[in-house]
Amino acid sequence: MADNVAAVLHGINDIRMEPVARPTPGPNDVLIAMKAVGICGSDVHYWTHGRIGDFVLTCPMVLGHESSGTVVEVGANVKTLVAGDRVAIEPGVPCRLCSYCKTGRYNLCPDMQFCATPPVNGSLARFYVHPADFCFKLPDHVSFEEGALLEPLSVGVHACRRANVTLGSRVLVCGAGPIGLVCMLAAKAAGASEVVVTDIDQHRLDVAKSMGAHKIFRVTSRDAKEVAAQIAELAGGRLDVAIECSGAEASLRTAIFSTRNGGVVVLVGLGAPEVNMPIVDAAVREVDIRGIFRYVNAYPTALAMIASGTVNVKPLITHHFKLNDAIQAFETAKTGAGGAIKVMIHCDQ
Ligand code: NAD
Ligand code: ZN
Known part of the structure; x- marks a missing residue:
């Protein structure tokens, strides 16, 4: 059937809205009529650079991985979902067989198939097929947009787990982009008693404050020791955890x-592949430096947090576009025009 349309990235600065075949679900898959797809910084980066690190676009690829929709058809073996179910889509599907998958760290699976990471197609289309066990049924009161935002929120959940954020933790979140904001929300939900958010951009800090940051700090100096001293003054000392976003x-x-x-620094933000950092200071003070890669077993937690009202991600969404206007949506996400934080595309419009 040729009733499907997708946002296909052909090369740098070359997204095309194209008719594509409606995919057929395999026995363990569901066919989904897509509803909401958020644009992530990585989607924009593939569009503007054609690559992220070793992942290089070598053939056309459908974009999009923060998404939700309605199941319209289920494969023969699917017992957990039926047509009509509203679902959020966890975009990374691991092999389920390797030692990482079997020990519960499937985000580290070497055979991970992740939407819109070349060469795997993403979900920014009218119809999309996904394995049923990586689809999460949304309660009626959770919107499709919130379903799409389970993706970045899961990054925040995983970052807080890696950081051991718990009751009374004092947390620094560096960077108030969408990822910093979800880390702030997750840290508060995990019981942090103080969350300080930094950025260089006052508007983003204002959003962080309105979404519940206890304190905000605008970085104006490139001297990290000086900035840390200013943050310590604001926070009444060093913090237990820093989540760098x-x-x-x-x-x-x-x-x-x-x-x-003895605290923990979690590296969420991915910038230059090699950087200068005060490694001896970290070593002799037993500050643990931990990376994160996306998330693992976090979708159910993120969904429970949204469904219970513990976390409100709705203020992240600043812009809405129809699927046919996806290119305009990408322009807005790229430039941050109009204070854009999370740009949402509606695939049924
Ligand atoms: P973003 O660019 O929207 O946000 C980054 C924010 O950092 C901006 O608001 C910017 O003004 C601010 N900033 C820049 N320099 C700063 C400084 N010196 N001090 C404080 N703030 C500063 O990006 P995003 O979508 O929020 O993503 C954040 C980062 O997380 C990106 O590097 C992205 O690649 C990474 N990421 C990592 C994972 C993972 O699995 N590790 C997952 C998702 C995103
Ligand atoms: Zn695996």
């Missing part, structure tokens, strides 16, 4: 200097 080298350095002895 900007990818900027200066900010990573600040994150280490701002973390108390």
Whole structure:
């Protein structure tokens, strides 16, 4: 059937809205009529650069991985979903067989198939097929947009788990983009008693404050020690945890200097592949530096947090576009025009 349309990336600065075949679900899959797809920084980066690190666009690829929709057809073996179910789509499907998958760290699976990471097609289309066990049924009161935002929220959940954020934790979140904001929300939901959010952009800090950051701090100096001293003054000392969500080298350095002895720094932001950091300072103060790669077993938690009202991700969404206007949506996400934070595309419009 030729009633499907997808946003296909052909090369740098070359997204085309194209008719594509409606995919057929395999025995363990569901066919989904797509509803909401959020644009992520990585979608924009593939569009503007054609690659992220070793992942290089070598053939046309459908974009989009923060998504939700309605099941319209289920494969023969699917017992957990029926046509009409509204679902959020966890975009990374691992092999389910390797030691990482079997020990519960499937985000590290070497055979991960992740939507819109070349060469795997994403979900920014009218119809899309996905394995049923990576689709999560949304309660009636959770919107499709919230379903799409389970993706970035899962990054925040995983970052807080890796950081051991718990009751009374004092947390620094560096960078108030969509990822910094979901880390802030997840940290508060996990019981953090103080969350300080930094950015260089006052508008983003204002959003962080309106979404519940206890304190905000605008970074104006490139001297990380000086910035850390200013943050310590604001927060009444170094913090237990720093979650670095900007990818900027200066900010990573600040994150280490701002973390108390024996605390944890989690690297969420991915900037330059190699950076200068105060490694001896971290070592002798037993500050643990941990990376994260996306998330693992976080969708059910993120959904429970939204469904219970513990976390409100709706203020992240600043712009809405129809599927046919996807290119305009990408322009808005790229330039941040009009204070754009999360740009949402509606595939049924
Ligand atoms: P974004 O670009 O919208 O946000 C980054 C924010 O950092 C911006 O608001 C920017 O003004 C701010 N910033 C820049 N320099 C700063 C500094 N010196 N100090 C404080 N703030 C500074 O990006 P995003 O979508 O929020 O994503 C954030 C990062 O997380 C990106 O690097 C992205 O690649 C990464 N990411 C990583 C994972 C993972 O699995 N590790 C998953 C998703 C995103
Ligand atoms: Zn695996």
